Amino acid sequence: MPRFSVIVPAYQVQAYLCECLDSVLTQSCPDLELIVVDDCSPDACGAIIDEYAARDTRVKAVHLDRNQGLGGARNAGIAEASGDYLIFLDSDDTLAPDALQGIADRIKETGEPDVLMYDYARTHWDGRTLRNHLPGPLTEQGPAPFRLEDRPELVRVLMVAWNKACRREFVAEHGFAFPPGYYEDTPWTFPVLMTAESIATLDRVCVHYRQRRQGNILSTTSVKHFDLFDQYDRVFAYVAGRPELERWRPELFRRMIDHYATVFAKRGRLPRGSHGEFLRLARAHYHRYRVPGVRMRRRSVLVRFGLHRTFRALRLASAVRRRALKALMKEARAVRAGMLRLHYRIQLRLPVRADRAVFASEAGGGDPAALEEAFRTLAPHIRTAWIARPEHRHTPPPGPRRIRPGTAAHWTALARSAYLVTDGGLERRLRKRPGQVVLQTRQGTPLGHMGLDLLERPAAARDTDFAELLRDVDRWDHVLSGNRHSTLVWERVLPGRYTTLEYGAPRNDAFQRATSADVTRLRESLGVANGAVAILYAPAHRDHLRTQRPLLDLARIARRLGPRFVLLARTPYEPGAGDGRIIDVRHHPSVQDLCLAADALLTDYASLMFDYAGLDRPIVLHTADWEAYEAARGCYVDLRAVPPGAVARSEDELIDIFATGHWRGSRSAQLRAAFRERFCPYDDGCAAERVVRHVVLGEPQRPPVVPLARRNPVPSACARTQLSTVPQPSGFFPVTESR
Template sequence: MPRFSVIVPVYKVQGFLRECLDSILTQSFADFEVIAVDDCSPDNCGTIIDEYAALDPRVTAVHLPENVGLGRARNAGVGHATGDYLLFLDSDDVYTPGALRAIDERLTVTDDPDVLVFDHVRMHWWGRSGRSLTADLLASAGTDTFDIPSSPQYLRLFLVAWNKAYRRDFFTGHGFTYRPGLYEDAPVTYQALVCARRIACLDRVCVEYRQRRQGAITRTPGRSHFDIFPQYAALFAFLDEHPELAATRPLLFERMINHFLATMTLTERVLPEDRPAFYRKTVEFYRRYRPEGFTPPDDAYRARWRLVAGRVYPAFQTYALAKRLGGVSLRKKHELGKTTTGTIKRTLARTQRRRPRDPNLAVYSAFSHRGVLGDPAAIHHAARTLAPHIHAVWVVGPDDVRRLPKGIDYVTPDTPRYHQVMSRGTYFVSNVDWTPGLVKRPGQIHVHTHRGTPLAHMGVDLLGHPAATYHDDVRTMLRCADRWDYSLVSSPYAQQIWDRAFPCHFTSLPTGAPRNDVLVRGDRMRTAALRERLGIPDGNTVVLYAPVRRDHRTSYVPRLDLEHLVRELGPTFTVLVRLHPRDAQAPIRHLQMRDLQRHGLLLDVTDEPSVEDMMLASDALLTDYSSLMFDYANTNRPIIVHADDWAVYRAARGTYFDLPSAPPGHVSTTTEALTDLFASGAWQDERSAALRADFRRRFCTYEDGHAAARVVSQVMLGRDYPSSVIPQQDARQLHGLVRSSLPDSAR
């Protein structure tokens, strides 16, 4: 008997079905059966199901002789189920990696409850969105079990079939069946929840819920949405047959009327001409099923409840119209306020620009105002010692102020003092461009530190790569670069790239990257403190995994089977995962990593403010095409490149050289090959060291641990600082390397 029976009702989803079935069959937990029910689908779904059944004995194909609808197709699947637990998955949705293992582990911890509820994420056609609105409710349950009379708030959980695991003998023993028509989830979900003596929750996203652009019945308006009424009538008929559940009747009545009110106002469900009839049915159910002594809830629907009790649709319609007009009025008022505020701010800035510059004022920003970070932070710290007369002010976003170190003077964007500082400062240090609207005054000095040495195309070289410029305008980039006075570079290679990518009037300073000073010099005490803070066991080998963002993808897509990797590495390895900042909010980050982190298999350090700290704390870097490899080479620790999609990445983004031909260490293209590198010890062999040394000679030429001091001396104090020695042979090799990577027209 398998642990799970996964029932997949199938109808007109041939474009999504394979992805759905693959998401089940490739789960790391394998003790399950799949019952795919072909609801007499007119497309090729039946053939696809048979194909999977022929290839995998865990798949059972059920073909219905006629179309019976989603609910009764699920019922047919239940009739073939033999597992301990029933799970339902719609055939255009998918399970997230590791979902079944996580569900099994939570069921075991909670001693096999009647129902387990887990979380989901919506997957729109343009990309993924955030977690469900009840995520906090799921988290608050912990590993306890409960019932609805003692915890009625859990009736607010998402009303669908596919976010729950039902113990099969509980489900069939109560005779739960799905009815025909839409909203078939409602009766069964509520019946199961109020009958269950032990309910558990799993605070983990297990399902990606596809929001189809078209074809979804829930987004097709029409009279079919009146099916909601007989579904709830069936629920209350069930309550009539079970007087022992009478205490839950007021709770379910409240949920029912709120469901009606929410559905009626959705234009993608109830047509305007059908709303009077829908309203009358709502009033009818209100009168028929209202429990004696019931008090309407004090929530967002309270006013609508009163109108329903009054039974007059014109009054309800007037109220709804007033709410919409009120929303429009607020938007207009907000737009007017923004226009007025903008005029005031521009006037303030012009006034400040008439005042003299402050020769001892330096303005810093890093990563679009995220805090005291990166190269600007290293320059700031050096200036406090070498140029203490220069006052530093950081531009920091409101959400990041709380993370500032003590003693940092800061301004937030678009405040009066911000305009004062930006108008009167002399030195401007940043690793990203200042806002396009910034007016640079004569005598102001802009230092652009960049964010590492580039492998992928930048600036004008992005032209012809539409995926890479979808969110960035090259013309705007160049206008911002026109403000640069100095561009910091780490090697002749980097200088040639920046000069080509940004054909503007700036001076390249061969300083090295200030944030890399600590990587060049090393800091054992800081490294030990970091490992202790992160909870890394003594003696463990720490691997920092830092993948780059794929501009041709609308959302983060994992390139590694992290679960396989960390389990193969074993307990003596600790993997730190740091995603690109633009992927930090990707739901898949939470789906893939939260569960592995709970089990101590990896640490998600994406939100750690300092990437230099993560590099210091690690023994090796695992990356694909991230510019961190150029920084990490300064540690002289092993680097492994996982280049499974190099050809695609190079075509989509463009690169300045062929990384697999000139890597900083061993190169892998599959998760299996990568695990073999670690298992065999090759990741830190002599070849790895030789490749790294050659890479460091070519791309870290000016890195000597004194970059920050060099910038402060040359830019703020006007003094020369000894430069690193540049071997001429290496410089010539680099020139040839760069030339060979550029188009003929640029050579």
């Protein structure tokens, strides 16, 4: 008996079916059966289903001799199911990676509840992914399992079958089944939740709900939207036969009327000329199931009285009001923009202030933050300000005055500050004045192609405006470089009259200043257990992929490595569950703090490896898709030939590197030493000081560079505690033949 029976009804979805089935069969929890029901589909769905059934014994193909609709197809799947829990998945949607493992863990943790509800994210056809905007009711805080009366707000979560796992014996005991027609989820979901003796929640995205550009059934114009009345008749009939459920009648009534108003108001759902009939039926249901004393939304009152023309008139008036307000706001924005332009022109006529410096960072911190601190320490006569976008409101360093982009203060700072420091592009309308110094820090050592080299890499360049880029370059006075490699790349791909300051990376000064107490504090704040080996996983962005997807099964890696290892996942996607051994650090404000907390770095092509090498801690590379990445982005350094540590070309090889101890063996140390010598020659903790003394103070003598052999970056927690591992042979090393 499998743990899960995943039921997928298929009808005219041949373009999406393979992706849906693959998302199930590649789950890290393999204890499942996949029941795919061909609802007499006229396209290739039936053939696709049979192909999957022939390849994988977990797939069970069910072919219906006539089209029965989504409800009938799901019932056919239920009849074939033998798993502990039923999971419904629409054939154009997908399961999120590790979703079933997370569901299984939560079911076990909450004592096998009748129903487990989980969250979803809408995946749009243009690549956008947006999580459900109402995740609050799915919180895992509080006692679990519970009954619906303990958390009644769950009835406000999207009423669909595919955001729940239902215990199969519970479904069979109560005879739950899907009715025919549109909106078949409604008379399934309400009775299931009201009847369940035990419910649990999982606050995690488990389903990616595809938002198709065209073809969504509920978005098509059809008289079948009138099926909604029959579905609510079934819901209230179920309640009428069970007096213990009468307490839910007010909430069901409120939900029903709001549902009717939503369908009525949606453009394109009801056929032309049918709105009056729809509203008359809605009015009849209002009076049939009315619960006195229930407060309704304003538009629901129109349903009560069946005011079709009034409803349309109010909607038209609302549309006119929205258009007028939009036009007014557009005019107000134009006036405000004009006033700001005038303000900027006035500021440009005032003298540049030699005691002002303004800083900005696309990432929210980085080198500009380190330089701002050095300005305040070494040149306290200069007042600093930080341009902080709203999305980076938590990341700017403490101390400087914060300025919001697009304000009068912002334009004043750009017009009159003597020093402009940034790691990204400057404001397009900025006019650099005599007496202003622009310091461009960039964002690390370049591995993938940058600047003009992207002209030959359209997948990576995307919408880059190269003319604007070069106009930006012409305004730079200094470009910061961490090593000779960076200097040669920047001066070639970003040609300009600037001066390159090959002084090191100020953001990495913290690696030399940090103490063991700082490392301990950071690990505790992240929830890393004492004695655990913390691996920071930070993969690079794939320019050739519209949607970033997992390249490693982190849950499997965590299970294979055991409880002594913890993964700090800084990924562009939700990393998944791993029994507490996977810590999501996607939104942590400081990547340098994460580096200090980690005992090793696991990456592929992220330039973070050049920073982390300055810590002299182990680095492991995973290069399974090197050819694809190199073809799309291009690489300045062949990491297979000169890696900073162990190199794995598969997930199993990666697990072996950590399990056997080769990740911190002697060969790894040799490779890292050569890598540090090439790419970290100036990262001695004084990079920011050298920049400030040269650019601001004009001192000819700057702090000498501390040789690599004399540097003492703070050791990792693993190195301090000298965790015992299996013997580390120095000869064997799973790296490419090029070594």
